[in-house]
Amino acid sequence: MWSNKSFQLSSFVNGRNYTVLEGFWKRGNGAHVTIVNIYCTGSLREKKEMWNEVGGFRQGQLSKAGCIIGDFNSIRRQEERKSVMLNSDYSREIKGFNDFIESSELADIPLVGRKFTWFKPNGLVKSIIDRRDSRFKEFVRSSWASYKVVGRGIFVFKEKLKKLKADLKVWNKEVFGDANQTSKEIQQRLDDLDLRDDEDGLDESEREERKSLFAKLSVSKSKQEAILFQRARQSWIKQGDLNTKFFHSSVKWRRARNQLHGIFVNKKWSDNKEEVKNKVRELFEERFARNDVCQVRLDKVDFNSISEADNEMLIGDFSEEEVKATIWGCDSSKSPDPDGFKFGFIKSCWDILKKDVVSAVKDFAGYGS
Incomplete structure (x- = not known):
């Protein structure tokens, strides 16, 4: 419904327990439609406020196509709620909700599948x-x-x-x-x-x-x-x-973005896996190959210098505290490697991994690889 090919949003209003969307349904005859999404709390007072506001809005839209959907957190009949004694509050709620539906000229769509849509959680x-x-x-x-x-x-x-x-x-x-x-x-x-x-x-x-x-x-x-x-x-x-649908879409998009489908070889497109791997390897070998030709001369350049103490600090070993502070400064959901362990894992298992992490950092600082 939210695709631009199907629905064009023209305006919206956010209420306390609802959102009103107005726009044009592009499919078919391009009719002007109003969609109200409800999410109401269990408070009878807030329900009455929502019924009055949405009901009043609906009265001015009776001649237009519309849909009111969502979680009303209300029932129309006693048998729609189990294990609850029907007291005066529930009686007033049932009457008020039915009045709202009738005055707004709404159709209560029959439930398909389960008879009940919500069960009380048990805290386990x-x-x-x-x-x-x-x-x-x-x-x-x-x-x-x-x-x-x-x-x-x-x-x-x-x-x-x-x-x-x-x-x-x-x-x-x-x-x-x-x-x-x-x-x-x-x-x-x-x-x-x-x-x-x-x-x-x-x-x-x-x-x-x-x-x-x-x-x-x-x-x-x-x-x-x-x-x-x-x-x-x-x-x-x-x-x-x-948000599984959203996450699935994100995973697919990320994989598609990172995938190398092919390259141009001598101005011709190639998607042969072996040819693509060889050309990529050749590119990086050429890019990072050692060049002994001196391309920059620094004769007579007067550089600023640092003190011996600063020099000792810069070339000295990293301490465990420095490494830990750097890791804790990184977003826990991020990973140093495209498909590796996240920083959150390293933080949570720091007492197990710290010796090897610090050793790896010192090794990299000493050898550069």
């Missing part, structure tokens, strides 16, 4: 996530200590990271499995329980099972989002809502 998710974090760090600690690599500091660090990356892939699959498949299986079982609830109702054990499944589904969905969030490399948006 946080403790499960905490246990996952603990197991992850202990795995990193034991794995890192087991790697026996000999060589220069930067080589040792690189090889240990390579081994850890491979081991983490296996560990993640063994411990957590496929998050997508897990979510599908949990969702299928929840659908089965919902159908049974609609027909015959659930017994106590089945209600407890449904609570447990919702907790597991929340963890699985959070894991899916976290994986896509990392792949998308979006620093301006944080995890929270399940």
Whole structure:
């Protein structure tokens, strides 16, 4: 709907619990349409305010095409909400919501699929996530200590990271499995329980099972989002809502941007993989090849000089505190390598990695590679 090919936005208004969008539907006859998106809280007072404001706006738009959608957080009949005693507040809410729908000449579209669209969370998710974090760090600690690599500091660090990356892939699959498949299986079982609830109702054990499944589904969905969030490399948006469609698009765009489809060779386009690899290698070999010809002369140039103390400071070894301060100054979602570990990982496992990190930095400073 938000594609410029389908809908052209002309104006919008933000209310306390709603947003009104006006524009033209390009497909078909290009009709002028109004779309109201609702997200209301549980307060009856705020619901009444929203009904009055949106209802008043709708009265002036009755002759135009329009759609009011979203989360009204209200019910039209008692049977639409389970496990709640119908008190006077709910009675007033039901009447007020029905009056709003009728006066605005709205059609209540029948629900397809589940009978209920929201279930009360049970608060189990946080403790499960905490246990996952603990197991992850202990795995990193034991794995890192087991790697026996000999060589220069930067080589040792690189090889240990390579081994850890491979081991983490296996560990993640063994411990957590496929998050997508897990979510599908949990969702299928929840659908089965919902159908049974609609027909015959659930017994106590089945209600407890449904609570447990919702907790597991929340963890699985959070894991899916976290994986896509990392792949998308979006620093301006944080995890929270399940923005999986957005993250999928970001991942695809990032991969397409980084992919080298082909190059021009002697003014002719080539997408042959071997030819492209050879030409890229030749380009960088030529670019970084040593040139012994003196191209710049500095005769009689009077340079400013520094003190011996400053010189000692500049050529001295980096301290652990300096390396740590530099890493902590980097965005945790960023990675030094296109497909490597993020700074957030290095920070969280600093007590495990710091010796090798500092050794790699000192090695690079001493040898330049």
